[in-house]
Amino acid sequence: MDSTLTQNAERDAETVQREGARRAVYEASPASDPRSPVMLFSADEPLAMDSGARLGPFQIAYQTAGTLNAQRSNAVLICHALTGDQHFAHRHPVTGKPGWWETLVGPGKPVDTNRYFVVCSNVIGSCMGSTGPASLNPETGRPYGLDFPLVTIRDMVRAQAMLLDRLGIPDLFLCIGGSMGGMQVLQWASLFPERVFSAMPIATGARHSAQNIAFHEVGRQAIMADPAWADGRYLEEGTRPAKGLGVARMGAHITYLSEPALHRKFGRRLQNRAAPTFSFNADFQIESYLRHQGLSFVERFDANAYLYLTRAMDYFDLAEDHGGVLGHAFRGSKTRFCVMSFTSDWLFPTADSRAIVHALNAVAAPVAFVEVESDKGHDAFLLDEPAMFSAAQGFIDAAARARGL
Amino acid sequence: MDSTLTQNAERDAETVQREGARRAVYEASPASDPRSPVMLFSADEPLAMDSGARLGPFQIAYQTAGTLNAQRSNAVLICHALTGDQHFAHRHPVTGKPGWWETLVGPGKPVDTNRYFVVCSNVIGSCMGSTGPASLNPETGRPYGLDFPLVTIRDMVRAQAMLLDRLGIPDLFLCIGGSMGGMQVLQWASLFPERVFSAMPIATGARHSAQNIAFHEVGRQAIMADPAWADGRYLEEGTRPAKGLGVARMGAHITYLSEPALHRKFGRRLQNRAAPTFSFNADFQIESYLRHQGLSFVERFDANAYLYLTRAMDYFDLAEDHGGVLGHAFRGSKTRFCVMSFTSDWLFPTADSRAIVHALNAVAAPVAFVEVESDKGHDAFLLDEPAMFSAAQGFIDAAARARGL
Numbered sequence: 055m056d057s058t059l060t061q062n063a064e065r066d067a068e069t070v071q072r073e074g075a076r077r078a079v080y081e082a083s084p085a086s087d088p089r090s091p092v093m094l095f096s097a098d099e100p101l102a103m104d105s106g107a108r109l110g111p112f113q114i115a116y117q118t119a120g121t122l123n124a125q126r127s128n129a130v131l132i133c134h135a136l137t138g139d140q141h142f143a144h145r146h147p148v149t150g151k152p153g154w155w156e157t158l159v160g161p162g163k164p165v166d167t168n169r170y171f172v173v174c175s176n177v178i179g180s181c182m183g184s185t186g187p188a189s190l191n192p193e194t195g196r197p198y199g200l201d202f203p204l205v206t207i208r209d210m211v212r213a214q215a216m217l218l219d220r221l222g223i224p225d226l227f228l229c230i231g232g233s234m235g236g237m238q239v240l241q242w243a244s245l246f247p248e249r250v251f252s253a254m255p256i257a258t259g260a261r262h263s264a265q266n267i268a269f270h271e272v273g274r275q276a277i278m279a280d281p282a283w284a285d286g287r288y289l290e291e292g293t294r295p296a297k298g299l300g301v302a303r304m305g306a307h308i309t310y311l312s313e314p315a316l317h318r319k320f321g322r323r324l325q326n327r328a329a330p331t332f333s334f335n336a337d338f339q340i341e342s343y344l345r346h347q348g349l350s351f352v353e354r355f356d357a358n359a360y361l362y363l364t365r366a367m368d369y370f371d372l373a374e375d376h377g378g379v380l381g382h383a384f385r386g387s388k389t390r391f392c393v394m395s396f397t398s399d400w401l402f403p404t405a406d407s408r409a410i411v412h413a414l415n416a417v418a419a420p421v422a423f424v425e426v427e428s429d430k431g432h433d434a435f436l437l438d439e440p441a442m443f444s445a446a447q448g449f450i451d452a453a454a455r456a457r458g459l
Numbered sequence: 460m461d462s463t464l465t466q467n468a469e470r471d472a473e474t475v476q477r478e479g480a481r482r483a484v485y486e487a488s489p490a491s492d493p494r495s496p497v498m499l500f501s502a503d504e505p506l507a508m509d510s511g512a513r514l515g516p517f518q519i520a521y522q523t524a525g526t527l528n529a530q531r532s533n534a535v536l537i538c539h540a541l542t543g544d545q546h547f548a549h550r551h552p553v554t555g556k557p558g559w560w561e562t563l564v565g566p567g568k569p570v571d572t573n574r575y576f577v578v579c580s581n582v583i584g585s586c587m588g589s590t591g592p593a594s595l596n597p598e599t600g601r602p603y604g605l606d607f608p609l610v611t612i613r614d615m616v617r618a619q620a621m622l623l624d625r626l627g628i629p630d631l632f633l634c635i636g637g638s639m640g641g642m643q644v645l646q647w648a649s650l651f652p653e654r655v656f657s658a659m660p661i662a663t664g665a666r667h668s669a670q671n672i673a674f675h676e677v678g679r680q681a682i683m684a685d686p687a688w689a690d691g692r693y694l695e696e697g698t699r700p701a702k703g704l705g706v707a708r709m710g711a712h713i714t715y716l717s718e719p720a721l722h723r724k725f726g727r728r729l730q731n732r733a734a735p736t737f738s739f740n741a742d743f744q745i746e747s748y749l750r751h752q753g754l755s756f757v758e759r760f761d762a763n764a765y766l767y768l769t770r771a772m773d774y775f776d777l778a779e780d781h782g783g784v785l786g787h788a789f790r791g792s793k794t795r796f797c798v799m800s801f802t803s804d805w806l807f808p809t810a811d812s813r814a815i816v817h818a819l820n821a822v823a824a825p826v827a828f829v830e831v832e833s834d835k836g837h838d839a840f841l842l843d844e845p846a847m848f849s850a851a852q853g854f855i856d857a858a859a860r861a862r863g864l
Contacts, residue, residue: 105737204737264721264745265713271746272710274739275753276681279702297684305677305710308670316669322776330774332510332609334679334766338773340669341676348680361739368743369735371727400805 090115090140090147090176090183093220097192101178101213107203111192114217115183116175119143119159120167122223128459129223130165131214132174133231133238135436136363137303137355139182142174143167148354157438164446169459170227177238178213179205179363181356188289188356198358199286205362207234207370211241215249225249227457228450232256232435233402234363237370240410243391244372244383252390252453254446257399257435259406260380260413261371266401269309270364273302277357286358299357300348307347312398312431316340373413380413387414390456391421392449394442396434422449495520495545495552495581495588498625502597506583506618512608516597519622520588521580524548524564525572527628533864534628535570536619537579538636538643540841541768542708542760544587547579548572553759562843569851574864575632582643583618584610584768586761593694593761603763604691610767612639612775616646620654630654632862633855637661637840638807639768642775645815648796649777649788657795657858659851662804662840664811665785665818666776671806674714675769678707682762691763704762705753712752717803717836721745778818785818792819795861796826797854799847801839827854 093114095101100110117140122129132142132155139146143153143160159165159172176184179202187202194201218226229242229250236258243253262270277283280298284291308316320340324330336342376382391414395407404425414421424445428434435442498519500506505515522545527534537547537560544551548558548565564570564577581589584607592607599606623631634647634655641663648658667675682688685703689696713721725745729735741747781787796819800812809830819826829850833839840847 200739261727263718264725264727264743265716265718267727267743268713268721268745268749269710271741271743271749272706272713275702275709275750276684276706278739279681279706280684281686297680301677301681301684301706304680305674308673308677311670313668313670316673320669322666322669322672322779334605334683334770336676338669338672338676340673344673344676345680365739374727 090117092116092183093217095216099216101209101216103203103209103212104206105203109178109185109203112178112185112213113183114175114178114185114213116140116173116217117142117144118171118173120169120171122171122221123459126222126224127227127457128170129218129226130170130172130228130230131218131226131242132159132165132172133210133214133229133235133242134174134177135231135233135235136367137351137360138235139180140174140176141182143172146354149350154436157436158443158446164443164450165228165230169454171223173218173221173223175214175217177205177210177234177363179210179359179366181359184213186356187286187358187362197287197289199289200358202358202362204369205366207237207241207366208245208375210366211238211245214238214242215246218249226251227459228252228254228453230254230256231258233258233432234367236402237367240372240383241370243387243389244376247384247387247389250389251457252392252450254392254394254449255407255410256394256442257396257402257407257432258410259402260373260383260410262368263406266309267368269306270368273306274361274364276301276305277361283357286361288357294352295357296352299352299355299360300345302360303351303355304344304348307344309401310431310433312400312429314398314429315431318429319343380409381416384414384419385417387417387419389419390449390453391419392424392445393421394424394426394435394445396426396428396430396432396439398429399432399434401432495522497521497588498622500621504621506614506621508608508614508617509611510608514583514590514608517583517590517618518588519580519583519590519618521545521578521622522547522549523579524577525575527576527626528864531627531629532632532862533575534623534631535575535577535633535635536623536631536647537564537570537577538615538619538634538640538647539579539582540636540638540640541772542756542765543640544585545579545581546587548577551759554755559841562841563848563851569848569855570633570635574859576628578623578626578628580619580622582610582615582639582768584615584764584771586764589618591761592691592763592767602692602694604694605763607763607767609774610771612642612646612771613650613780615771616643616650619643619647620651623654631656632864633657633659633858635659635661636663638663638837639772641807642772645777645788646775648792648794649781652789652792652794655794656862657797657855659797659799659854660812660815661799661847662801662807662812662837664807665778665788665815667773668811671714672773674711675773678711679766679769681706681710682766685762688762691766693762699757700762701757704757704760704765705750707765708756708760709749709753712749714806715836715838717805717834719803719834720836723834724748785814786821789819789824790822792822792824794824795854795858796824797829797850798826799829799831799840799850801831801833801835801837801844801847803834804837804839806837
């Protein structure tokens with residue numbers, strides 16, 4: 055029958071189109087970025103996860119800077135934030151932007167790559183080369199999607215420890231990171247205290263607050279409300295939940311800034327106009343800025359990875375893991391701590407840092423506390439903050455002397 | 460329904476189905492709620508809007524309580540907030556809940572319906588009986604959708620003034636409202652100073668901040684990202700952007716509360732479980748609560764109305780309308796003001812109220828300022844706050860004595 059043939063031909067064309075789209079998405083996917091060294095772990099060396107899952111095979115993408123000394127005593131681990139990656143001091147392969155922490159890390163910088171061997175790995179569950187929900191599930195040959203096991207901060211740290219073992223790094227001179235990176239620093243100091251000489255958790259907390267969980271949940275719902283999300287199977291469908299992920303990013307981005315910073319940068323200024331348009335166009339500069347943030351984010355980040363990593367932060371509660379007493383997470387610790395917060399950070403306010411300091415005090419751990427006066431909000435740790443640099447410089451130099459570096 | 464189907468028997472089944480869906484949406488639409496008195500304005504009495512549009516015919520749905528005295532001197536206008544309505548002291552026809560301000564308004568309450576004649580109207584652009592984007596455009600016979608002209612706070616106030624004219628109310632003993640309602644109160648006192656004896660703007664600001672515009676923009680983008688929004692033509696399509704509107708509401712709801720209130724109410728408590736599920740289910744109580752807020756909101760609110768009213772708040776800048784000097788908005792005012800804020804309100808922080816008070820001081824207007832100690836955040840003005848009630852009682856009683864009531 056002609057009609058059957060026509061139907062078949064249409065179906066074939068459709069399939070080809072969909073396959074083509076699928077391939078295009080795979081190829082464009084940051085998950086397959088080849089420009090980072092990748093450490094492979096076979097199915098015989100699985101990652102034992104908090105959920106009970108054993109993930110294997112898996113891989114960790116990472117970057118390094120500087121040289122490991124003969125004593126292997128000068129290693130620094132940088133832990134990245136929610137939407138960060140391993141490109142801390144190298145041009146980003148997708149965005150072309152400078153490394154995200156070049157302000158703090160580099161030759162002659164507080165984390166001096168002339169003196170230290172610096173490692174940063176993409177966290178497990180992310181999408182910049184380490185195994186995550188966009189990776190192929192070897193059991194099915196399809197991307198994991200929501201079949202990927204839930205990830206915790208502790209899982210990220212365990213995977214990093216496995217990477218360091220492979221790299222022949224027995225312990226860390228310094229473990230440093232902000233926001234979700236700071237959570238990993240705290241988890242490192244708690245889980246492997248003998249491997250952490252000094253630790254700098256910045257703009258972080260020992261647990262995620264109800265309000266922060268709430269903001270994350272709104273972002274997740276925005277992604278899952280997007281029909282293009284397709285129950286997490288969008289890579290196979292050849293679609294992408296760009297609108298949902300964009301909305302999630304826009305909302306989250308507000309929480310990374312501060313009202314004073316937004317007022318200073320944008321106020322109520324109109325976008326290239328003398329008068330409002332009386333429409334739903336981006337009349338205000340802040341609207342245009344946020345839309346841009348949403349659009350550029352979806353080009354470099356995987357929606358499912360966003361779901362997984364926000365969930366990991368929500369689950370983080372270091373005290374809960376230690377009978378409800380945060381100090382017990384650090385009992386007997388010899389790690390030197392420098393805890394840092396920013397006055398205008400309302401996502402991880404100074405009170406969260408103070409709680410960490412009090413817990414460390416309670417177990418007589420050596421700790422310095424720095425609250426940096428800044429109106430730049432949570433993202434201050436990524437920005438040009440001289441007070442942060444000088445405090446970090448002082449702490450790290452002193453630790454290096456104590457370590458004999 | 461059956462007779463309608465019979466009448467439509469000649470049409471093809473698909474059209475009938477689509478029509479049926481459309482009708483069902485119309486019937487369920489709060490816009491057609493018949494349980495409020497409605498004041499009709501003909502095409503000869505249009506509303507002159509800030510955008511330049513002249514809206515007519517249009518209608519205003521309202522509710523009253525108490526009795527207007529012979530001197531017509533005891534009228535109180537209550538201005539509702541973004542997602543509020545005229546049901547301030549009456550059971551809500553859609554939700555079945557008590558009136559939204561029964562805590563403050565009623566027999567023996569600070570706004571005493573035994574003494575005052577209280578009016579509250581649904582703002583123009585909303586969806587509870589007053590003309591808005593869900594109403595039929597008489598020129599096309601279809602719902603306005605985005606063809607509805609942009610609404611400003613001043614437009615809302617002009618429409619209220621036209622309603623009061625019809626009701627034979629020359630001036631207001633008291634104009635009172637919170638949040639967007641407070642913006643209307645300020646606009647009333649500025650636009651019609653001779654018609655406002657006393658004014659109580661609560662938890663509000665004389666302009667919308669960059670951060671607040673940002674949060675609104677995320678909500679609008681969430682709605683417009685929903686394919687069911689259909690460029691605003693969802694009523695005709697028989698769809699509803701419930702997911703997008705739900706996400707918008709979830710995000711906004713966080714801003715109505717406070718971190719301490721969220722911590723007290725929910726903390727990190729899990730939802731009917733001893734341990735996390737390691738999934739994207741609503742593990743935490745706060746997640747389940749937010750999802751419920753989103754779901755219940757979409758049952759009572761129109762998505763386009765949400766776009767319009769958030770935009771009206773964004774555009775509000777009373778100083779900008781008066782050469783950049785807020786005090787000029789109130790020059791020569793004889794209105795007695797009581798400005799009220801709440802310590803934990805971060806949407807309209809006390810600084811916003813202080814700016815209003817300073818502007819009133821600068822033009823020697825009589826003003827009292829009350830900052831209520833509360834951890835309930837922005838929504839405190841809707842809640843059981845004894846300090847708010849007693850301050851309101853004192854201010855209103857004194858105003859009544861001055862008015863000879």
